[in-house]
Amino acid sequence: MLKATNVSKSYPGPRGAIEVLSNVSLSLNPGETASIMGPSGSGKSTLLYVLGALEPPSAGEVALDNVNPFTLGERDLAAFRNRRVGFVFQDHFLLPQCTVLENVLAPTLVDHTGGNARARAEWLIAQVGLTDRRDHRPAALSGGERQRAAIARALVRQPRLLLCDEPTGNLDRQSADAVAALLLDLQAREQILIVVTHSAALADRFGKRYTLSDRTLVPR
Numbered sequence: 001m002l003k004a005t006n007v008s009k010s011y012p013g014p015r016g017a018i019e020v021l022s023n024v025s026l027s028l029n030p031g032e033t034a035s036i037m038g039p040s041g042s043g044k045s046t047l048l049y050v051l052g053a054l055e056p057p058s059a060g061e062v063a064l065d066n067v068n069p070f071t072l073g074e075r076d077l078a079a080f081r082n083r084r085v086g087f088v089f090q091d092h093f094l095l096p097q098c099t100v101l102e103n104v105l106a107p108t109l110v111d112h113t114g115g116n117a118r119a120r121a122e123w124l125i126a127q128v129g130l131t132d133r134r135d136h137r138p139a140a141l142s143g144g145e146r147q148r149a150a151i152a153r154a155l156v157r158q159p160r161l162l163l164c165d166e167p168t169g170n171l172d173r174q175s176a177d178a179v180a181a182l183l184l185d186l187q188a189r190e191q192i193l194i195v196v197t198h199s200a201a202l203a204d205r206f207g208k209r210y211t212l213s214d215r216t217l218v219p220r
């Protein structure tokens with residue numbers, strides 16, 4: 001499970017530390033889905049970075065399956081992020097020189113524990129409806145197709161935790177609906193899915209619904 005306990009996060013500012021998150025607690029079991037809404041600048045992305053082990057909290061604890069990533073050494077922390085966490089950003093961050101298949105396979109190249117990575121990548125590409133775009137580079141895809149490729153890439157290591165930051169933010173309504181349906185479909189029973197969004201319609205589709213308000217997470 002994912003457990004955040006009294007997480008606070010400050011950034012250094014010109015006149016001392018600026019507290020972005022204050023006493024955030026969250027607990028999600030395998031298979032649970034959650035959405036986080038809140039105004040721009042309220043700390044939603046920061047919270048995802050802390051939950052996904054990209055940024056250490058200033059205070060409090062985060063644990064995924066009873067492992068606190070911030071107690072790990074650099075190497076183990078990198079392996080933790082690679083194996084246990086998948087990220088989907090608003091800007092897909094696909095590698096422009098690589099095809100869809102190569103992009104989806106990229107997270108499996110860092111070690112050789114992938115096994116049948118190629119078969120899983122092809123299966124995911126089929127799930128996101130991109131089989132006939134498999135050998136295209138990102139520049140030759142539509143926004144929605146790029147976002148679907150990014151989701152396939154985030155899932156290729158079968159991460160326990162999938163974190164999505166405005167995954168439909170740049171998409172038209174129809175592509176946004178397709179991406180949302182895909183996230184909910186693909187999210188296997190044992191995965192934990194957290195989506196940050198400005199769209200109430202999207203947020204309402206997830207099991208637990210939160211707003212970031214006054215630096216903390218409140219149910220909505």
Ligand code: ADP
Nearest residue numbers: 011012020038039040041042043044045046047
């Ligand atoms: P949201 O995702 O809700 O728009 P963010 O988490 O991106 O909000 O940002 C929350 C606040 O933290 C903002 O005021 C932003 O300027 C600040 N912030 C984010 N990252 C940094 C950083 N690396 N250094 C300093 N301030 C930051």
